[in-house]
Amino acid sequence: MIRLTPEAEKIRDDYLQQARNHLEAASTADPDEVGRDLREHIERELQGAEQPVSASVLRQVLERLGRPEEWVGEQDLSWWRQAIVRLRGGPEDWRLAYASLAVLIVGTALVGLLGILGSFLLARAAVEEPPDYRQSPGKKWLVYPSLLLVYVPIAWALFCWPLHLTGYFRPLLDFVRPSLQPYDLPRSLAQLAVSVLALTLWWSLLLVLVRNWPRSLRALFRPFADGIGPRQLGRVVKIAGVTGLALTGITLVVWYLGGAKPEMLVFW
């Protein structure tokens, strides 16, 4: 195993991510397989180099490997991606990003939600095929607002919908407005325990699904989930599962010791 300096490691990971993005766009090659081959190639090229390998030495290897966008012919892309590539090709390659921000500001003022949707589509197109996206950090400030406006509600709906089923927000309201309604601590604790348990189960199921099909999560939240792989997700499954179950257990014990009756669990 070759050791790299932190800077070199970041450059390598960015390069492999960039390669993946291009290969996913073309769909003629398996991005995972090519990623492994590239990693192996880099390791072999660096064998015998002084360790930890510096960024400048790594750059020479990456230069010989070439720019990932050169590996995929435009004809290998689907028609809509070809259209995006043509639209993107412009002064500094930033057209879509500028258009996204413009539509967000002007479009939202004129047509409301439709403006956000239009801006989001342009922003997704801008990050979909980013040859040097990571090398142009300024571009993210043009596209992230539109992406976040759509991703945050999607993430909320996807990750937190069990809270609506368990009525988790009711005790919170009770707590905030004690004068309107007397605060019922045992009932709220029970509700909290059931909510945590429901979330734990849902997240565990969700994470297991995503761990097996990580591409779906990356596609849904691109580019924020680009670096997430099965290994990281596996760790999250374990931590979320253990923490959730422990929290549920503790809350139920506190609730029971507080003199509550099991019938109180039926509260929604």
Next chain:
Amino acid sequence: MSDRFFDNWTTQLRKGLLEMCMLNAMSTGPVYGYDIARQLRDIEGLVTSEGTVYPILSRFKRAGLVQARLEESAEGPARKYYELTESGREVLDRMRAMWALIVAGVQNMQAEGRGRGGDRR
């Protein structure tokens, strides 16, 4: 303008040739993926970026022209070896035959051209 024209032409020429050379590299038996990239690097003008090789290998695999297998290595992690399948061999044979035809035809044409040039002089 002529530089751009020449660049486009060489890109087109390389594309098909590279695929044939890669299948050729595997014609004698299983080859380590990295060694294919190195062999091709040594052919002057054929490979401008070594990384091109890996998406093509993956495409070959998807098309059933090659198969890959991992083999333990004393020097480090397991290495991936690629070898031609029966259908890969068939495609390579057809490519070689086509290449021989084209080379012969082009050489003839160039020889005739040189001959006509000599007559004129």
